[in-house]
Amino acid sequence: MTELGVMAYPDLSPMSEIKKYLRLASKYGFTRVTSSMLSVEGTNQEIITYFTELNQAAHELGMKVSLDVNTNFLKRFNQSYDNLSLFHEIKCDILRLDGSYGAEDDYIMTQNPYGIQIEMNATSSNVEKEIAYFHEKKVRANQLCLCHNAYPQRYTGLKWADFLEKNHRLKQYGYKIAAIVSSQAPNTHGIWGAEDGLPTVERLRDLPIDLQMRMILATGDVDDILIGNAYAAEEELKAMAEAVRPPRLIEDSPVFAQIKAYGPLLPKFGPCKRLKVILEKGITPIERENLLDLIPQLDNGDSSEWIWRSRSGRLINKNRPIPPRSYAGEYFPIGSVVIVNDANRHYSGEIQIVKIPILNDGKRNLIAKLAPYEEQMLELINNGDLVEFLEYSEY
Known part of the structure; x- marks a missing residue:
């Protein structure tokens, strides 16, 4: 401790x-x-x-x-x-x-x-x-x-x-x-x-x-x-x-039953690391819940260089709509926090962090961006590490 x-x-x-x-x-x-x-x-x-x-x-x-x-x-x-x-x-x-x-x-x-x-x-x-x-x-x-x-x-x-x-x-x-x-x-x-x-x-x-x-x-x-x-x-x-407060218990997650069904995944979880994000004004309650409240968030280790990717939101999103929302940029810049929307229904609810600019193809909604300097923290998040997102506020 x-x-x-x-x-x-x-x-x-x-x-x-x-x-x-x-x-x-x-x-x-x-x-x-x-x-x-x-x-x-x-x-x-x-x-x-x-x-x-x-x-x-x-x-x-x-x-x-x-x-x-x-x-x-x-x-x-x-x-x-x-x-x-x-x-x-x-x-x-x-x-x-x-x-x-x-x-x-x-x-x-x-x-x-x-x-x-x-x-x-x-x-x-x-x-x-x-x-x-x-x-x-x-x-x-x-x-x-x-x-x-x-x-x-x-x-x-x-x-x-x-x-x-x-x-x-x-x-x-x-x-x-x-x-x-x-x-x-x-x-x-x-x-x-x-x-x-x-x-x-x-x-x-x-x-x-x-x-x-x-x-x-x-x-x-x-x-x-x-x-x-x-x-x-x-x-x-x-x-x-x-x-440094203790992380929330995985057993309290709404997707705990689905995680257990995947087999011996729990012992593979790494330590909990926290990232601060600035929420977009247009974020919906479902998107906010997927980002801030849902646990566990982690990258299983099979993502590309372009994104950090947590699949957990997909497990509870079967009957939860995430309609596409327009974004003016041609690309999502580094540090963008996006959620896959219903234009790609199979992956809807998945949280991703952009590490290399990615094309805005209409299948992702911008829901937040990393707070200032947090990209340095992102570099220290390893495959399997639990991630908890905290809403940024200045102090």
Whole structure:
């Protein structure tokens, strides 16, 4: 199950505002908060008092806390890889290592008697070698997790291809991986100024926050998503929560009986991925129902390069009229969402997404178009993946 989280910056915002943000995030099902103990100035006792209060506030909301430290910080507080008693006292859940003692000593940290989970930097160049060592030493999943870096400077985030490749290699070891997305809300803050957001992946920096998240999760190798900059807008938190809610049960589908009649199809279903669409003004109630309410929607894998194709609507459309509707264009452009109409009765009700422009032959009605940037999400939908269409609204 995907966990959502936020980041708090005690050096940039008062505790009262951070607590308010945590309450809002918790309202939408966020269960993690990350902060850095390196960022708070003061005496040792003042720093301990501050994070004790932060941890308590998060725990009262049912949120786990990850605190960023390095070896110099641990030394300052008389802590080390074999002594994490202070973090137990302040009730820290996850300790993120900004730096390393080396694989053998980091392994000892994972075996601490307090159940504090150790978080490694998934972006580090040597992390795979260290994770392989931990796996060989049988470090359990509840003792170790990974999280990528975030990049405040524009054009410095990770390459998408490198991000995918690294996660795919790391995922084989079975530890949870988190990545960071960026709020588009005005006047956000974060490390090193962060005027241009705080994502892990550069190509995602300016996309709507829920699309950033859906694209990352669609790769199948990332488990959790954190918002890098603060404070995300409530509408963004709500959109993220909506995008990770559990999919509707296939057994509740009006075509479930017909699907079962086709044989052992159910085990072939892939994960549920969500696409946002802008509905056409002339869409009929039947067309709208076929698009937004009918489950499952999926491409069986035998479509051409021109379209993504879901046959499910055909199964309930025997006595449901979809009369042809005129469309002025000679071609349906990329991103058009169409439904086969009664001019091709055998296929009537079938939902298709145009991937290469197709001729308007009068046998399809335009019912929607992909929302801005959603074509990038379409690229991540594989054969057999369940697809749920969400009506687009700006936030």
